[in-house]
Amino acid sequence: MFVRGLKRKCFDGEEDIEGTLAGIKAIPSYNLQRQSLLDMSLVKLQLCHMLVEPNLCRSVLIANTVRQIQEEMTQDGTWQMINTQSTGQASLDRLVSTDILCRSARDQAEGKHVPAYGTFNKDFESDHAQDSSETMSTASSVQAPRNLQSNVWEMENPQENKGNFQKSLDQIFETLENKSPNSVEDLFSEVDNSYYDLDTMLTGMMSNTKMGHCDSLETFSSPTNAASNSNCKSDLNDLDHIVEILVES
């Protein structure tokens, strides 16, 4: 399972450094609420309907929500702060989730052809296959099997590919552990619109979306505005290796 249940933190007034809801000690901070919403949204994007195409409208709306949260977090400068104050497993989970976000973004930036990890890209590819003229058909048909591959991998060889993915996950964890705490920031790449590329990659990992902390999120107030902009970079060379494994499987 990729995303395990996130450990719920009990924040009361004293521990809550970020508290914007001053005086309401029982409610977790706005930032924690926002982070929970982000995590929930990422899980929703990753949940896949194995046989039926996922609802595009729903995916777009969730992706927009994710983008909105991450933009705000980047502006706040809380993007890094949240992770330095969290501990252990929970932070790793978050790191992994954002790491995978970054991986796709980084690959986009490097102009790699990441074959259709997401619903959107998949459609784009097959759309090409349908719209293309005679001369293009060979090229499209070459892409289509790769499409099929990445799309079908968890259905036809779930064990094998889960194993592969587990292997690549292990590599991610390994790399993270080897990094010094200060280079945590280096793991984040520029936040991009391509979160939903994760879709196929993380399909087959049916995670339990039961998040009990929703009640506290009901008291979401309007987002605060902060000025600073932080750019994050990714420097994991192992990403290429991992991508290769996933593509070939």
Added chain:
Amino acid sequence: ADIISTVEFNYTGDLLATGDKGGRVVIFQREQETKSRPLSRGEYNVYSTFQSHEPEFDYLKSLEIEEKINKIRWLPQQNAAHFLLSTNDKTIKLWKISERDKRAEGYNLKDEDGRLREPCRVTELRVPTLKPMDLMVEASPRRTFANAHTYHINSISVNSDYATYLSADDLRINLWHLEVTNRSFNIVDIKPANMEELTEVITAAEFHPHHCNTFVYSSSKGTIRLCDMRSAALCDQHSKFFEEPEDPSSRSFFSEIISSISDVKFSHSGRYMMTRDYLSVKVWDLNMENRPVETYQVHEYLRSKLCSLYENDCIFDKFECCWNGSDSTIMTGSYNNFFRTFERETHRDVTLEASRESSKPRAVLKPRKVCTTGKRKKDEITVDSLDFNKKILHTAWHPMENIIAVAATNNLYLFQEKVN
């Protein structure tokens, strides 16, 4: 019985079609009033049932194509037969529903049981005669409009010229001619060159009831675009753009999701259109683009529950809305099998429930109330006790009379105005 996914009256209101998740279409017909059964007037009984769509498999994408009927639209009647369009995610079909109440007897070349007669046995010629038989209603597919949509079809709309219709998916709208199945024209395309830039999808589309060149489509960002097909072959440039400015005080991370329009319907007059978003119904004057002329809150008490509704995916439910025949009243569904009607002139609204427990046949429906404050009065229901699995997404109003059809999951309810 399967979950009902669409409900639609025909132009006279005599026929009511429902489509379900299993790809079946069930058509009900209104009973004629007879002296022997005076109470039967207004009753709808099953007229025809047929399997419209079957599940398919897209081998290229390795994905199933659901057989669920997303929309049914009737064609105006032009002869004895009835025609309707039904669509699933990918394919639209034109069905002909015709009655057969006569049978030919006395064929020359075959026996009564259908066996061919030996030619040498035929010694004389006779003219076959028509004999009455039990009424048989046949549904036959006349056209199949396939392979024109990469994304899931959410709307179909018959044009007022009765010769063309549009079909809309998440990113494109196509124009068809009813007689031509191997070609359709793309009239709207909002697919970005780079799919990573996709932030908005088409949620519904409809032709204007009188102007055959005009149609509207709504988006997931809460906007409506009105397009004129005379201006360009590809209507990517809208003629009118309807959007209500956002209220900054109520902004939250869910603002965009709840602003997504799930249904758009022109009024019968063609002067107004109505849109349904998650919490409200808005009536727009086609001449005014910057804000709706009327806004009705359907279930405002859910605004404080948006996070839970996001968690359980209810926030993505697509509710439909409809006008009555005179455009004086609008109706839409809610949760807990509640549906609401709003009278536009008098500003009266009522919440009713479609369930067996709450109403006996021919009993007057009791108005329901959701308790929004702390103190719950008798017969009121608290927000926390609402059943979010019982959602009324599809409703339809008879084009001329006050008869409404309400689909509650896998049950269809028909309500009629009590006439003394």
